[in-house]
Amino acid sequence: MSAAPPDMPPANAMDLHDRAALLASGERSSEDLTRDALAAADRLNPALNAFIEIHHDAAIDQARASDQRRSNGRSLGPLDGLPIALKDNICLAHGRTTCASRFLESYRSPYTATAAQRLIDAGIVVVGKTNMDEFAMGSSTENSAFGPTRNPHDPSRVPGGSSGGSAAAVGANIVAAALGSDTGGSIRQPAAFCGCVGLKPTYGRVSRWGLVAYASSLDQIGPITRSLRDAALLLSVIAGHDPLDSTSAPASVAPPCPSHAPSAPSTSRPEPPTIGLPRAIRNSTGNHPAVNAALESAAHAFESAGARIVEIDLPDGRDAIAAYYIIACAEASSNLARFDGVRYGRRADIGPSADLEALYRRSRTEGFGPEVQRRIMLGTHVLSAGYADRYYHTAQRAREFIRRAFQAALHTCNAILMPATPGPAFRLAEKTTDPLALYLEDVYTVSVNLAGLPAVSVPVASAQIDGKSLPIGMQLVGRPFDEHDLLALASTVMLRTR
Template identity: 50%
Template sequence: MSIPLDSATELLRLQAAGELSAVQITQAALDRIAATEPQISAFTHRADEAAIAAAEKIDRDRSAGLPLGPLAGIPVAVKDVLCTRDMPTTCSSKMLAGYHSPYDATVVARLRQAGAVLVGKTNMDEFAMGASTETSAMGVTGNPWDPSRTPGGSSGGAAAVVAAGNCPLSLGSDTGGSIRQPAAFCSLTGMKPTYGRVSRYGLVAFASSLDQVGPMAWTVEDAALLLQVISGFDPADSTSLDESVPNFASDVAATDVRGLRIGVLRDSLDQEGLEPEVRRAVLEAIDVYRSAGAEIVDVSLPHSHYWVPTYYVIAPCEASSNLSRYDGAHYGYRAAISDAEAAERGPLLATYCKSRDEGFGAEVKRRIMLGTYALSTGYYDAYYLKALKVRRLIRGDFDAAFAQADVLLGPVTPSAAFRLGEKTDDPLQMYLCDLFTVGANLAGIPAVSLPAGFTAEGLPLGVQLQAPPLQEARLIRAGAAFQKLTTHHAQRPTL
């Protein structure tokens, strides 16, 4: 029988009915990975043997009548920014090439406890800094809908493996849109939870006040299944919220949106650089919700034009601090220095400088330097402190908007997936890919990208829903309703 690797929910049903085993599912996933990797290059590490061993244990436990986790036998891929005790954790950087963590990230541990079968680690922009997975030291990943185009970033590999039909679920991380933008480019459902809803313990830090782990899948139903497993308080993470986790499955079933107030970000639809086909997708989504009985209201976020500049002060400042630990002395890449270099600078300083110069790629070094400058004496107040004040105004805008609407609807990205190499020589254009996504990270609110159609060239488009803090249930309810009324999420690439 054909094995539906695009649906975790269906794979769980087939296992429960005795029609498929975990080993059969896992082998099908590994076969599919082998077939598609030459075209998309989405993995930094494949765990074939470990995956089969995990699947065999699940089948034995099922046969013995032992209790099974909610993701038992489901293949899941993990972004290479999350620590795994049995696989390398490289952040797609030469700096961490070959590094093995001695522990699992909390979300990885929860996946294992839930019975998920980890099939490998996925490619990403180096240290999660990028919007196209082109800054990776491990090679470029292609979009399964058109391998000559980007799958987005920084969680491009995590999106590509699901879109390519390798596995139904993957974990990404989102600092300024790094789950939602790849989801839009690959026609997936991708959610950034509320900051603190999901543990960051074991997530290699880029910008600690912005980073958040989240699910990627074809449907809201599958994304909710994965979110249920990874959510919840973690005492190992000082930013983790001690809040109860709702039963997200009930929200998937509650698809009645009559009376739900959907705030439309009209300013974003008039934003310079927004491609007409993206605007059309948002307008069509509005019509879908209106026809289902939702109340459509216009809302404004007055400081939205400050999102990108604010983000690109705060994020590099935090990156400068977080990445200072990679010095060539404790772990990670260590450059060899000559006697002349040691004599000129001293052996310790020479090792620091050369290791960081050779170990980091150009984009990471650019952001470290931007952040170091903004934090330096005489500039801290003018840049970093001012950005924090504007961040508070941005959160205030969202609070005011949510007094008028239950969820906000707008674009995810200014365009559909662009060609590989198209923006690599223009960092500013690459940064503008985050135009509509960084606001949710600055405010700490949950947001989801939903498949919303295709361009005339057949490239995926997405729309974004945003909700107040800890209201993932609203996003799931509204997103599931949208997918009940549309078929965008049911279309697949022909890779």
């Protein structure tokens, strides 16, 4: 197959739609694109550590099968033959599913997650499983048992987390897209740090079946991509009711649209849209100056496209952080109780005289890293007798307060604009000794998970720091199950600010 024409970007810098066009025109085969992706992964992974496992042989087999289907006129659709990556907490009945944990370092899932299976049924090629914070607990991908992932824009900095491997793989152009999961910002924050688009769908939009659970009332799978149109396409494939997920949205919920026209909102709707801008965030001293500048540019982009900007009030993000860490850790302490060294995963060598309880304790203590143990203990404490009212039930009340506030705000505006993060990517080890400082990095993202809303992070600017250009992402929060409108609005800000 021939290389891309000189007026086109190299295939590895294209989005999924561009690459699909190459396949459709016959200029490139799936095997070509897959070999490109595998070669890039082999070349860059020693420096970035974005992948826990690269599926060389299986990916080539899948690519050849796709090429065969295409040559027989039986292509499965626009994703058929395109290489992507999966976060390693998404079960795949091939290779390992480790969740970046020593506990599961040899675990081979006997089944494939619904979201991954829907992509496989659409013909995608899985080139590998990406690094992450252990069990998705972290905001920097430093809490991985397999070492930290590095930011492709500056390897001395973190890629964000917990889906840092997925974001780094897309940001480094190893693949055009990857799946991540977002419990408190784990898609949007790394996407912002790595210059990608990151979409957290409405809670219930995408099946959680086969996603290793961290906090079940908050977890949601979503795409990390190079473009909004790719995010829309991937969402349209992975979304939909799944009887295996008890909180999956019913089939009667309108499906997301596979594509959207990246046109100005003033020309695509009868009334100009209204964009809410949280008053307290504007020009906040807690934001990096480049973030404040990018927020104003994004607001200006909306106004230029005919939108109306209104200032709104939302609950204090610091309260949301507090509620989030109580609820998420409480759910984690329950979900991770299943890891006991009996049915699967790591089993400690305890000797012949020890009892079953010793097996549980030693297996869990040896298998879980420090942050996972800290969150399990925090969750155990806030659920324990005498403390549940003080912490857990209070956090649930705060969650309802936050949900009502977002619901009220979204009655007055079509979407809410705010930063994805307070600043650009921070340095490796900068926050590892202070868990609270790391938790505060999530100040703009966790409320959205508590409210169950869809949100997308888009790259809009960059900050020049230490001679490196670090991406800045803005976040747009939308109405429940209205990802189509959300992505269309986001295209306005992405097109006009870059």
